[in-house]
Amino acid sequence: MRKNLDPSSLHFWTAQKAFIDGIFLPILIGFGVIFLGLIALFIFIFWRTHYRLWLLGKPERCSGQVLERIKTLLAVTFGHARFWREPLPGTMHFLIFTGTFLVFLGKGIRLFSFLTGLTIPPQSIYLAASFLSESGGILVLLGGGIAIVRRYIFRPSRLDSKPDDRLKYILGFIILMTGYLVKSYRMALTEGTLPLDSYLWAPVSTVLANFMLIQSSEPLNDLLIWHRVLIHAIPATILAGYMVVSHSSLQHLFLSPLNIYFRSLKQRGALDPIPDFEEAETYGAKEIFELTWKQLLDLEACTNCGRCQDHCPAHLSQKPLSPKKVIQDLKANLHKRGRSLLWGGSVKKESDNSISGEVVSEDSLWACTFCLNCSEQCPVFIPAYDKIIEMRRYLVLMETRYPSELREVFRNMERRSNPWGVERKMRSDWAKDWGVKTLAEDPEIELLYYPGCFKGYDDRNKKVAIAMVKILRRVGVKFGILGSEEGCCGDPARRIGNEYLYKMLVEANIETMKRYRVKKILTTCPHCYNTLKNEYPQFGGDFEVLHQTEFLNDLIREKRLNMGRIDPTTVTYHDSCYLGRYNNIYEPPRKILSSIPGIQLKEMERSHYRSFCCGGGGGRMWMEEHLGKRISEMRIEQAMKLGAKVIATACPYCLTMLSDGVKDKGMEEQVKVLDIAELLEKSLSYEPKKI
Amino acid sequence: MLQVIHVLISEEWKMSLRVAAIAIEVIILTAMIYSFFLGLRLTLSDLGLQPKYEGFLKLVLTTLGIFILTFFIAHLILFYPGIIP
Numbered sequence: 188m189r190k191n192l193d194p195s196s197l198h199f200w201t202a203q204k205a206f207i208d209g210i211f212l213p214i215l216i217g218f219g220v221i222f223l224g225l226i227a228l229f230i231f232i233f234w235r236t237h238y239r240l241w242l243l244g245k246p247e248r249c250s251g252q253v254l255e256r257i258k259t260l261l262a263v264t265f266g267h268a269r270f271w272r273e274p275l276p277g278t279m280h281f282l283i284f285t286g287t288f289l290v291f292l293g294k295g296i297r298l299f300s301f302l303t304g305l306t307i308p309p310q311s312i313y314l315a316a317s318f319l320s321e322s323g324g325i326l327v328l329l330g331g332g333i334a335i336v337r338r339y340i341f342r343p344s345r346l347d348s349k350p351d352d353r354l355k356y357i358l359g360f361i362i363l364m365t366g367y368l369v370k371s372y373r374m375a376l377t378e379g380t381l382p383l384d385s386y387l388w389a390p391v392s393t394v395l396a397n398f399m400l401i402q403s404s405e406p407l408n409d410l411l412i413w414h415r416v417l418i419h420a421i422p423a424t425i426l427a428g429y430m431v432v433s434h435s436s437l438q439h440l441f442l443s444p445l446n447i448y449f450r451s452l453k454q455r456g457a458l459d460p461i462p463d464f465e466e467a468e469t470y471g472a473k474e475i476f477e478l479t480w481k482q483l484l485d486l487e488a489c490t491n492c493g494r495c496q497d498h499c500p501a502h503l504s505q506k507p508l509s510p511k512k513v514i515q516d517l518k519a520n521l522h523k524r525g526r527s528l529l530w531g532g533s534v535k536k537e538s539d540n541s542i543s544g545e546v547v548s549e550d551s552l553w554a555c556t557f558c559l560n561c562s563e564q565c566p567v568f569i570p571a572y573d574k575i576i577e578m579r580r581y582l583v584l585m586e587t588r589y590p591s592e593l594r595e596v597f598r599n600m601e602r603r604s605n606p607w608g609v610e611r612k613m614r615s616d617w618a619k620d621w622g623v624k625t626l627a628e629d630p631e632i633e634l635l636y637y638p639g640c641f642k643g644y645d646d647r648n649k650k651v652a653i654a655m656v657k658i659l660r661r662v663g664v665k666f667g668i669l670g671s672e673e674g675c676c677g678d679p680a681r682r683i684g685n686e687y688l689y690k691m692l693v694e695a696n697i698e699t700m701k702r703y704r705v706k707k708i709l710t711t712c713p714h715c716y717n718t719l720k721n722e723y724p725q726f727g728g729d730f731e732v733l734h735q736t737e738f739l740n741d742l743i744r745e746k747r748l749n750m751g752r753i754d755p756t757t758v759t760y761h762d763s764c765y766l767g768r769y770n771n772i773y774e775p776p777r778k779i780l781s782s783i784p785g786i787q788l789k790e791m792e793r794s795h796y797r798s799f800c801c802g803g804g805g806g807r808m809w810m811e812e813h814l815g816k817r818i819s820e821m822r823i824e825q826a827m828k829l830g831a832k833v834i835a836t837a838c839p840y841c842l843t844m845l846s847d848g849v850k851d852k853g854m855e856e857q858v859k860v861l862d863i864a865e866l867l868e869k870s871l872s873y874e875p876k877k878i
Numbered sequence: 879m880l881q882v883i884h885v886l887i888s889e890e891w892k893m894s895l896r897v898a899a900i901a902i903e904v905i906i907l908t909a910m911i912y913s914f915f916l917g918l919r920l921t922l923s924d925l926g927l928q929p930k931y932e933g934f935l936k937l938v939l940t941t942l943g944i945f946i947l948t949f950f951i952a953h954l955i956l957f958y959p960g961i962i963p
Contacts, residue, residue: 429920
């Protein structure tokens with residue numbers, strides 16, 4: 188508390204109060220009225236052009252788990268969770284956000300102090316608030332400076348500048364600078380010297396006050412103060428008004444928190460089934476309003492930051508897909524369609540302009556690998572894949588428009604329950620030599636081993652299935668397979684957009700599994716794992732599902748395996764998207780590899796949640812890769828930078844894509860692609876060379 | 879320490895920086911007028927102004943902006959003669 192002021196300070200503060208009473212207060216009241224009007228306009232426009240627009244979307248339940256939602260909202264808003272993954276943009280946003288928060292906090296406290304008479308003599312809280320505002324302004328200027336340098340001087344390719352950005356920076360800069368100028372001019376006008384401690388509570392304004400021009404007469408000075416306060420208040424009003432009326436990216440101030448709060452808490456990557464499939468007249472999304480209200484909110488909340496694009500394997504391999512562009516194009520379409528709502532009109536739900544194939548090109552839609560990197564990187568939790576699947580569903584189910592090579596794949600899956608169309612009875616031929624029994628032969632099992640299509644038909648992957656069988660035998664687990672009764676899990680059909688086929692495959696599998704009273708399933712394929720675990724429950728298939736990496740890691744932890752070794756080699760682990768980003772399984776595969784003596788594990792630059800796709804997900808495995816570079820070859824180049832001799836995977840898709848990539852690059856001598864089960868089995872059966 | 883800082887900021891230095899202060903005043907004014915009209919243009923195109931009118935609107939707003947800026951600079955000179963040494 189500051190109670191005993193020296194006479195000069197008292198004079199200073201009395202003069203300050205006179206300025207506040209005579210000039211600031213009338214202007215504050217005048218603009219306060221305008222701001223009240225702006226708040227009313229904001230509510231009106233929010234209701235008309237945002238809320239009513241979202242209501243045109245399909246229903247989606249995004250409530251419940253309130254505490255979890257608030258926790259995430261606070262973590263992202265104040266803690267900047269996800270922003271820090273990229274230090275420079277993270278720091279930039281943190282400085283701007285924190286600075287703005289401090290400016291408003293400081294101004295709020297000072298207003299409160301003024302109204303409650305704490306200004307003369309100034310109490311500590313008033314001076315602290317002044318310091319908060321001043322230091323907040325410096326933080327915003329620093330953050331804004333970084334933003335301007337990033338956007339206009341060293342611009343990363345993901346940023347595309349719009350006039351809106353220019354406007355934000357100019358107005359923000361004017362408001363801050365005029366804020367300092369107003370205060371410094373007010374301080375300079377007080378006769379006599381400034382209080383000696385003014386550097387502590389007004390560091391910037393005190394410095395500036397020394398350079399202020401003072402007029403010869405009091406009325407002129409008063410007039411100049413009026414002028415300066417107005418050039419502070421007018422830009423603030425322009426900025427607030429612009430944010431309210433336009434669709435400026437500044438609206439992320441309220442749209443992003445809303446989107447974070449209402450984010451989906453469902454299992455990530457588990458696609459929603461089509462509701463009322465039997466009764467529905469249309470499938471997927473042709474029109475923007477065939478997306479759900481939350482998907483429409485996603486579009487509005489996108490700030491165009493481009494983090495998604497920087498991690499999209501399709502974009503990085505020069506394919507015509509940018510998740511940012513998909514979202515931005517859909518957003519532009521949404522605003523165009525919803526314009527008439529502002530004037531009280533209605534919106535036609537049908538238009539000539541289909542989003543599937545027109546607003547978003549077909550090439551873009553088919554380039555997506557469903558790797559989920561876009562939604563993993565988005566700071567405000569906007570997924571692109573959920574919109575893409577709706578558009579794919581429309582193209583496949585309503586228009587029968589899809590890459591021609593998929594026609595055969597669909598037919599094969601429908602007739603023989605595998606993408607290659609090999610006879611169903613040949614599915615378990617690999618197992619016969621190893622005496623693996625089917626459930627039809629012996630239904631009394633602890634575990635159903637569900638190898639999936641790749642392990643059943645692909646020669647390279649059969650070796651992985653055999654390695655897994657050997658390990659299961661070593662630990663004495665009683666397991667069985669479904670043999671020719673096993674069908675494709677359906678994952679490729681679903682992610683291509685053929686929900687009809689997916690449903691058919693799932694129902695057949697569930698029926699078979701229920702018939703054998705299956706409780707626990709072990710898979711070696713992350714695609715099978717993801718759909719069996721997270722999507723089969725949508726159709727009544729509730730099973731305990733384990734991926735081989737979880738199962739093998741448990742065996743090692745429980746010391747049920749007598750670990751051998753392998754010849755010393757450098758291994759890098761390639762995260763499968765469907766295991767890592769979809770199911771958060773990052774550590775078990777690494778623990779398995781680290782436990783094998785002889786392996787030196789090295790991480791690629793893009794690993795864990797930032798991992799690069801192999802290019803085979805989202806049905807891309809069965810589509811030609813005509814455009815751009817091969818994603819798998821890019822991944823191999825990333826591994827080769829480490830000097831890895833082995834690329835370890837835990838996914839048959841990745842194994843196939845990367846093995847093909849190694850062959851195409853002619854690098855079979857330099858690097859091998861092996862499954863973790865193969866490496867483990869190799870170490871278990873290690874025999875020292877006899878001298 | 880604080881007294882030292884006060885002394886360091888000499889009168890001569892203050893005078894030389896006043897020219898910069900005048901420039902800042904004019905820059906702020908220009909930026910304000912520019913941002914006001916840019917905001918107006920963006921809002922109008924956001925509300926559905928057809929792209930074919932954008933060129934015309936730009937021309938009108940630029941002319942208006944230059945006129946207003948000239949007016950305010952004249953206003954500054956007339957009403958605050960002390961600003962110009």
